[in-house]
Amino acid sequence: MKNRNHSNQLPARFFRQPAQRKPKVRAWRHLTWLICAVLLYGAYAYVGGSSGLIQYVRLLQRRSKTDKEIVTLQTRQDSLHQVIRLLQTDTTYIEKVARERYYMGKPGEKIYTVIKQPRTESSK
Numbered sequence: 817m818k819n820r821n822h823s824n825q826l827p828a829r830f831f832r833q834p835a836q837r838k839p840k841v842r843a844w845r846h847l848t849w850l851i852c853a854v855l856l857y858g859a860y861a862y863v864g865g866s867s868g869l870i871q872y873v874r875l876l877q878r879r880s881k882t883d884k885e886i887v888t889l890q891t892r893q894d895s896l897h898q899v900i901r902l903l904q905t906d907t908t909y910i911e912k913v914a915r916e917r918y919y920m921g922k923p924g925e926k927i928y929t930v931i932k933q934p935r936t937e938s939s940k
Contacts, residue, residue, distance in 0.1 A: 863869045902909040914920040921927045 861868060919927050
């Protein structure tokens with residue numbers, strides 16, 4: 817007679833211990849993950865960090881804007897220096913400014929002021 821207890825048992829392959837990975841394979845896997853992590857961190861630092869590529873581009877744009885502003889301010893400063901020089905030396909320019917800005921005239925002159933009326937829709 818057959819032993820019935822053995823027929824209900826599972827095959828021995830289900831009870832095998834899981835195969836142990838070789839230490840070299842495990843070391844390479846850890847090394848691969850470490851290299852990936854270092855590369856990802858390096859990419860983040862290069863592109864998005866506080867001194868990264870994005871910040872560098874922003875600084876270049878800001879510098880360009882500031883350089884344009886400097887040129888504009890230098891041009892204005894030069895023109896103001898010329899006006900100062902004219903006011904200190906040129907009596908014709910002083911007379912022109914007095915007449916146009918301060919509505920002054922020579923004794924006996926009459927000053928007329930022309931007032932511009934705003935345009936309306938029908939007069940365009």
